[in-house]
Amino acid sequence: MVKLNNLFAILQTSFLLLFLLLTGCKQRPNEPLPNARPETYISVFPDSALNQSTSNLHLHWWGIDPDGWIKGFVFSFDRKNWFWTYRNDSIFKLTILGQDTSYDFWIFSVDNTLSMKPEEGQGVDFVDKNSDGYWDLGEPFNLSPNDCYDDTPATLKFPIKNTPPTVEFAMTGEFSGTRLDVPDTTFPIVSFQWIASDIDGDNTISEFWVALNDTTNWVVVPGQFRFLTIVADAIDDTVVDASVYPSSTQILGRVPVQGKLKMRLDAENTFYLKARDIAGSFSQTIKMPEEGKRWFVKKPKSDFLIVADYGIADNSISFYKSVFDSLGLEYDVWDLRVGARYPRRGILVPPFPRVDFTETLMKFYRYVFWVASDETNFDIAAVSLPRFKTKGGKVLFSFILPQSTTPGFDVGKAISDFSGVVDSISSTPLTGFVPSGTKILNYNPQDTAQRSNYPVLVRDSPSDNPIDGGKIVAFLRELYPSINAKPIYWVEPRTQWNNKTFTIGVESNDKSFLLVGFPIYRFNGLKNVPDFIEDVLKNFGILAKFSNLKR
Structure with missing residues (x-):
């Protein structure tokens, strides 16, 4: 009876050793699991910007890596040029190419297995297998190792709505105590000053259109100016040609722009101004003097x-x-x-x-x-x-x-x-x-x-x-x-x-x-x-x- 019990104990121990040996060989504790690629996500705030946004776009992005952490990101707006960033958000100023413009944004995350140390804004190349100049799904990036990045970038399309510029007069005199608009009576040399802005960026204001009395006859002033002087070319008639001299400061500009305005002498006049942006949108037209006031241009009688x-x-x-x-x-x-x-x-x-x-x-x-x-x-x-x-x-x-x-x-x-x-x-x-x-x-x-x-x-x-x-x-x-x-x-x-x-x-x-x-x-x-x-x-x-x- 004792022998049978001893035999049973020996067999039981043998089976246990065999089980441990078999299961231990299957787990292979010294061999690591393969790297898992990260996943990438994009958001824009507020969400309504996904419908139509201005050209100043604030984007946020992040990545999730199941077996590590995110080291950085690579993004592009055209699938041709890709750039490295360590940031999780940025405000992009997108160029308005027409009344309305659409932009696509691509970005993918890179995890901590990356063996390189790229600088902020550094370009990242890809292997253009079909030689079309654009990155396509399945084309690898020059990042090592090749499984350190999300190979299916996150993407969003942004329809950019052009915002018209705004303009208003700002007749801030150079000496204290002077008025802030055109006097009710002047001689035939008169200056105007204004401020203008555009949500899409003031640099999108391409030009200003000015008119005198007749809003079917506009003269174009380049967009970098905010000051101009209207000078009558002669005073030998009741209605005379007048040149427009733009300036960057409160001085007489050196060269007039093309085109002539028609100034009325010994009569009332009205000055009109509007801004135009690179997409062709105009601001509201403003005028001086305002309603209820007058601007009378006096003709010199002698010297x-x-x-x-x-x-x-x-x-x-x-x-x-x-x-x-x-x-x-x-x-x-x-x-x-x-x-x-x-x-x-x-x-x-x-x-x-x-x-x-x-x-x-x-x-x-x-x-x-x-x-x-x-x-x-x-x-x-x-x-x-x-x-x-x-x-x-x-x-x-x-x-x-x-x-x-x-x-x-x-x-x-x-x-x-x-x-x-x-x-x-x-x-x-x-x-x-x-x-x-x-x-x-x-x-x-x-x-x-x-x-x-x-x-x-x-x-x-x-x-x-x-x-x-x-x-x-x-x-x-x-x-x-x-x-x-x-x-x-x-x-x-x-x-x-x-x-x-x-x-x-x-x-x-x-x-x-x-x-x-x-x-x-x-x-x-x-x-x-x-x-x-x-x-x-x-x-x-x-x-x-x-x-x-x-x-």
Whole structure:
């Protein structure tokens, strides 16, 4: 009985050893399983972008590897050019090729068995078995080992809908206080500025179309510009050709674009603008002036301009006009103060004086009479008069300053810059109130050899100027002539300013620029201001052009 039990135990152990041996040989613990390829997935947020998206497309992707982890991805938009990335998302700017464009996106993941170390954005080649230039299913990529990547890339089709551009005016003036739209009255040189954008990228804006009054006649401006100036070619008719000069900054462009606009003179005009993108889509058309406003283009009557930069309530400008009328002169008036209310400048001051004001002087005028009651618009004078002088322009400039001027603004330098006839002026007034009867002398009381041929002028009084003679005149300052000029007027010594005299009028050596630091109209006590003005104009040569003088 014991032997049988022992035999049974021996057989049982033998079968167990045989089973273990057989099952152990089948599992082969030292031989690894083959690498499993990863799988790749794509998403776009929001999902509605799969229907129609803009050209800025935000894509997300990821991979799943059953026996490892994802090392990177390879993607393409055309199946010809494939690129490596370590990222899991990106925003792609896709080019709009027409009103609507479709793009296909392919991407596959690469797992951690990759033996290479590609750089971000590095190109990845494939074996083009059929030599058609495109990757096709079953064609291997040059990645090692060849089972490290998903050989069935994930793909999505993206219909890209073109978005029209937008445009709006942005008349941001170069000087503080200027208006943000076209003035209601201008001369025939006017600038416009705008901003434009496109969801598909501002670089997709290919051009701007502009029109003047007639929206069947458009002129095309290249898309890199956001500023232009319209310049009348001539002023010999009621409707004239006008050229369009685009610029990248607030200056007059160097070359006009092809095509002409039709500008109406002594009439109202309307400017139209729209943007066009590379797909041919247009923005909405905008116009200036807006509804309820007007833009009147004034035709220059002569080459003589009065700049009324005068904010004192008196009859100065009317008086000067009467003098010029009596001389038989035609003239234009540019009022820089009408509608002004600090810190806003006058409503006829253009947003871009460096272009509109300066180029108007340069193109249409030879003579300027500028009357200023303070330094408000000296910055405009500083950007315009130097250029005006270089082309032979002649200027009579009369100014008076308040007791204290704009903080931080160097009035003396500004006057020196725009006139060239003074190096500076006294930083503070040398007089208080100037009493009636005060003389502006044509000689220097301290050196009578210094004198001019202009008449002595006397401050008015209520008896000789019933309307304005009783109003205050004050705060005269000394002018310091430059080497290019000579003094022509001196203030009479009086006890009110310690019996001192100082220079108050200066003229350039060539008699083309005359600067006086007092309000000329208020020194007509001897009724000879018209004689002074006539003498100046004779020196300018303007009177020689007129044969019908009344005086």
